[in-house]
Amino acid sequence: MSNARQTIQSAYDVKAQRFAPIPLKEAERLLLQATEALDAGNYLGAREYAIAAQQQAIKARQQALANNKSE
Numbered sequence: 001m002s003n004a005r006q007t008i009q010s011a012y013d014v015k016a017q018r019f020a021p022i023p024l025k026e027a028e029r030l031l032l033q034a035t036e037a038l039d040a041g042n043y044l045g046a047r048e049y050a051i052a053a054q055q056q057a058i059k060a061r062q063q064a065l066a067n068n069k070s071e
Contacts, residue, residue, distance in 0.1 A: 001038070001050040004031050007057035011064060020063035027056035 008027050016024040034049035 001031065001034050001046070001053075004034065004050045004057060006052040007054045007061070011057045011061040012065045013032040015068060016060040016062055016064035018059075018064070019067035023056045023060035023063060025055045027060055029053075030056060 005036035030053035034046045
């Protein structure tokens with residue numbers, strides 16, 4: 001989950017909240033689900049949600065970088 005958090009922060013650093021809000025919100029939603037799964041003792045589920053959150057954060061970061069260049 002630490003990797004997902006760091007990747008989400010990296011997306012914020014390139015203004016994904018402005019240039020790629022949909023995948024960023026999805027990454028945050030998935031990270032929340034990972035946290036909830038971990039709290040419930042569902043370690044496999046938590047890992048899967050965290051990986052999906054990181055993938056969405058990467059997508060948000062890439063979109064933000066691309067959209068920021070075109071502006």
